[in-house]
Amino acid sequence: MNRKAGNVIANILKYGVLIIGALFTLMPFLWMILSAMKTNAEIRAIPPVFFPSKFSLENFTTAWKAAPFGRYLVNTLIVTVFNTIGVLITTILAAFAFARLNFPGKKVLLTLLLATMMIPSEMLLITNFITMTKLKWIDTYQAMIVPWLASVFYIYLLTQFFAQIPDALYLAAKVDKCRDFKYLIKIMIPINKGPITTITILNVISNWNSFVWPLLVTNSREMRVLSYGLVQFQTEEGSAYELIMAASCILVIPIMIMYLFLRKYIIEGVTQSGIKG
Amino acid sequence: MxxxxxxxxxxxxxxxxxxxxxxxxxxxxxxxxxxxxxxxxxxxxxxxxxxxxxxxxxxxxxxxxxxxxxxxxxxxxxxxxxxxxxxxxxxxxxxxxxxxxxxxxxxxxxxxxxxxxxxxxxxxxxxxxxxxxxxxxxxxxxxxxxxxxxxxxxxxxxxxxxxxxxxxxxxxxxxxxxxxxxxxxxxxxxxxxxxxxxxxxxxxxxxxxxxxxxxxxxxxxxxxxNLFVATFLGTPQINVFDAEVHDGKIYCAGNMLRSGCMVPDGSYKGGIRPESFNVTLLPSAPDAIRAEASHVRMTGRELQIRFNLGANEFRLLVHSDMQIGVGTPFYLTTREKQILLFGQDGKTVGKF
CATH class of the missing domain: 3.40.50.300 (P-loop containing nucleotide triphosphate hydrolases)
Known part of the structure; x- marks a missing residue:
């Protein structure tokens, strides 16, 4: 076999595997969109039908009207924005301290923080809920924002990136009359734009998708978030899957838009940091 | 400032x-x-x-x-x-x-x-x-x-x-x-x-x-x-050899390199730079030392020659027009004021 033919076969295999991988990833997504356009009968049909008999957007309007999604969207945005700002502040400051500053007990503290990652988050739900009740924060925004203002995982991740920046840069800045905080703002953050963007996006997504905690700490309809909207269609008489799917589409759209805008940074950040969302 | x-x-x-x-x-x-x-x-x-x-x-x-x-x-x-x-x-x-x-x-x-x-x-x-x-x-x-x-x-x-x-x-x-x-x-x-x-x-x-x-x-x-500075500066490195001094004469493996040196008798470390030899194919002076090239390397401007005196290996540099190959015998003397003697502590004793 000559080399050219070998290359062609190698390419076919390579792209074949990639296409299969892409299909596997896209399938549920496509299923969601198609199902959002089906009628209730179609969605329950056995054997299942792949395409709806007619593509109607009726489910979307029904779903949108069934719950105050506008209000949910505003709530989700408020929680996401404030939580993400807070997470970025704590993460960047802590990572800088761990990576660059010297203080007694640094190693012990970092080990302790990492050890908390071993605690299952479900266990934290209970203690955090009790704290919220005692603070009388139930049914408030701060109950959804404050308990998750620091993430050990992000801190550890960013610490690794900060630690990779050569000492010489820090010393050069020192000679240039640039103290710690200014160095952080003017040098460290711009250089680590990639990982910081990644952290921002991951945090936005996890806020957007969080369901159990907001459900626990909110009672009134005015305080609910988007993900709660999906539960609306699960009633004692059964689930209206076509409406759940339509609502899911609504939920996902803003994240998709964000991805389209920030695609360059996301890919850069993920490939740089070797983590996935 | x-x-x-x-x-x-x-x-x-x-x-x-x-x-x-x-x-x-x-x-x-x-x-x-x-x-x-x-x-x-x-x-x-x-x-x-x-x-x-x-x-x-x-x-x-x-x-x-x-x-x-x-x-x-x-x-x-x-x-x-x-x-x-x-x-x-x-x-x-x-x-x-x-x-x-x-x-x-x-x-x-x-x-x-x-x-x-x-x-x-x-x-x-x-x-x-x-x-x-x-x-x-x-x-x-x-x-x-x-x-x-x-x-x-x-x-x-x-x-x-x-x-x-x-x-x-x-x-x-x-x-x-x-x-x-x-x-x-x-x-x-x-x-x-x-x-x-x-x-x-x-x-x-x-x-x-x-x-x-x-x-x-x-x-x-x-x-x-001292010996450290002498060996650290210069390429090829200075030749360091075991030197004996008797009656003001510096010897290396029985070969007299210099006479009339005002230093106490005894053992020293000697140092001489590769460029500090005079090399001829025929004996140029009665006290010229006969040596044979063991390696010859042509670097363009110079020939780098290695030879031995007893257990001491030396490198020397001569102009590349000199006709010396491996095994060629030649005669050498050392240039004035180019032999360094170091005491056992490595300090420079004198230049001869």
């Missing part, structure tokens, strides 16, 4: 990185801090910069003691081995950075940055990011950034080690030119003796944290203070 180092010591636990160093550097001199890796030369530089705290001793810039003064207030410019340019800023912003931090108005800072860039020949590259520059250009950005705040002392840590061979020669001349133009007292660290000798006004050779000798390059090469 004159720099004075008094009894400077830096210890890490029991290990003394710098041991009681004393050195005075004259105003406007370019000084090479030379030594093998781990000799403490960079530690010394960083103590001058204020980034390392000395364990003991004092440092003076002119009349002022700076031992406890912060780096940014010492009036120094520092260039790092890897240049430490801020990768997200343009060349212009990099050079302006020290001025902006010192609250110099932006317009003035920009003017001074461009003035500086002109001197190091960086005009036209001001809007680029460091990544888009060659190693030599990055180096010059680092020098411009160090000089833009008009420091009184310029410190360079291994300024040429990240450049390729050809660029290294160009850049060292460039450093010399800039230094002369600004007339700034400059200290640079290097492990390359040729680099140090070629551009320095004076060289300070260090080993194991101890300053070995501080001298003008030519004087140091010809009159090394």
């Amino acid at each position: 004159e720099i004075r180092i008094e009894n400077l010591t830096k210890a890490y636990g029991d290990f003394k990185a710098i041991d009681n160093m004393n050195l005075t550097i004259a105003d406007g001199d370019l000084v090479g801090l030379l030594g093998p890796s781990g000799c403490g030369k960079s530690t010394t530089l960083f103590m001058l910069a204020g980034l390392n705290k000395p364990t003991a001793g004092r440092i003076f810039f002119g009349e002022h003691e700076v031992t406890d003064i912060a780096p940014e207030d010492r009036g120094i410019g520092l260039v790092f081995q890897n240049y430490a340019l801020y990768p997200h800023m343009t060349v212009e912003d990099n050079i302006m950075f020290p001025l902006i931090n010192r609250k110099v108005p932006k317009n003035e800072a920009r003017d001074r940055a461009y003035e500086m860039a002109k001197m190091v020949q960086l005009e036209g590259l001001m809007k680029r990011k460091p990544k888009a520059l060659s190693g030599g250009q990055q180096q010059r950005v680092a020098i411009a950034r160090a000089l833009v705040k008009k420091p009184e002392v310029l410190l360079l840590d291994e300024p040429l080690s990240n450049l390729d061979a050809k660029l290294r020669v160009e850049t060292r001349e460039e450093i010399r030119r800039i230094q002369q133009e600004v007339k700034i007292t400059t200290i640079f660290v290097t492990h390359d003796q040729e680099e140090a000798m070629s551009i320095s006004d004076k060289i300070a050779v260090m080993e194991k944290g101890v300053l070995q000798q501080y001298e003008v390059p030519q004087k140091m090469y010809l009159n090394p203070g």
Whole structure:
């Protein structure tokens, strides 16, 4: 076999595997969109039908009207924005301290923080809920924002990136009359734009998708978030899957838009940091 | 500005990185801090910069003691081995950075940055990011950034080690030119003796944290203070051999190399540089030593010949027009004042 033919076969295999991988990833997504356009009968049909008999957007309007999604969207945005700002502040400051500053007990503290990652988050739900009740924060925004203002995982991740920046840069800045905080703002953050963007996006997504905690700490309809909207269609008489799917589409759209805008940074950040969302 | 180092010591636990160093550097001199890796030369530089705290001793810039003064207030410019340019800023912003931090108005800072860039020949590259520059250009950005705040002392840590061979020669001349133009007292660290000798006004050779000798390059090469300095300077290395002295005559493996030397009888280490032999194919003098070439290497301008006297192997350099091959016998004498004798402690005893 000559080399050219070998290359062609190698390419076919390579792209074949990639296409299969892409299909596997896209399938549920496509299923969601198609199902959002089906009628209730179609969605329950056995054997299942792949395409709806007619593509109607009726489910979307029904779903949108069934719950105050506008209000949910505003709530989700408020929680996401404030939580993400807070997470970025704590993460960047802590990572800088761990990576660059010297203080007694640094190693012990970092080990302790990492050890908390071993605690299952479900266990934290209970203690955090009790704290919220005692603070009388139930049914408030701060109950959804404050308990998750620091993430050990992000801190550890960013610490690794900060630690990779050569000492010489820090010393050069020192000679240039640039103290710690200014160095952080003017040098460290711009250089680590990639990982910081990644952290921002991951945090936005996890806020957007969080369901159990907001459900626990909110009672009134005015305080609910988007993900709660999906539960609306699960009633004692059964689930209206076509409406759940339509609502899911609504939920996902803003994240998709964000991805389209920030695609360059996301890919850069993920490939740089070797983590996935 | 004159720099004075008094009894400077830096210890890490029991290990003394710098041991009681004393050195005075004259105003406007370019000084090479030379030594093998781990000799403490960079530690010394960083103590001058204020980034390392000395364990003991004092440092003076002119009349002022700076031992406890912060780096940014010492009036120094520092260039790092890897240049430490801020990768997200343009060349212009990099050079302006020290001025902006010192609250110099932006317009003035920009003017001074461009003035500086002109001197190091960086005009036209001001809007680029460091990544888009060659190693030599990055180096010059680092020098411009160090000089833009008009420091009184310029410190360079291994300024040429990240450049390729050809660029290294160009850049060292460039450093010399800039230094002369600004007339700034400059200290640079290097492990390359040729680099140090070629551009320095004076060289300070260090080993194991101890300053070995501080001298003008030519004087140091010809009159090394001890065996270490003698072997560290010069390529190919100086020949070191077991020397015996009897009645004022220096012998190597029974061959008399020199007579009339005023040194006590005994065993010494001898040293003679490869270029310090007179070589002829026929006996030129009654006391010429006969030797045979064991290796011959042609380097272009010179032939590098190896031969043995007893157990001592020597290298010598002759002009490449000499017809010597492996096994060719030849006769040699040594040039006057070119044999160094070192005592058992390594100190130079004399030059004969």
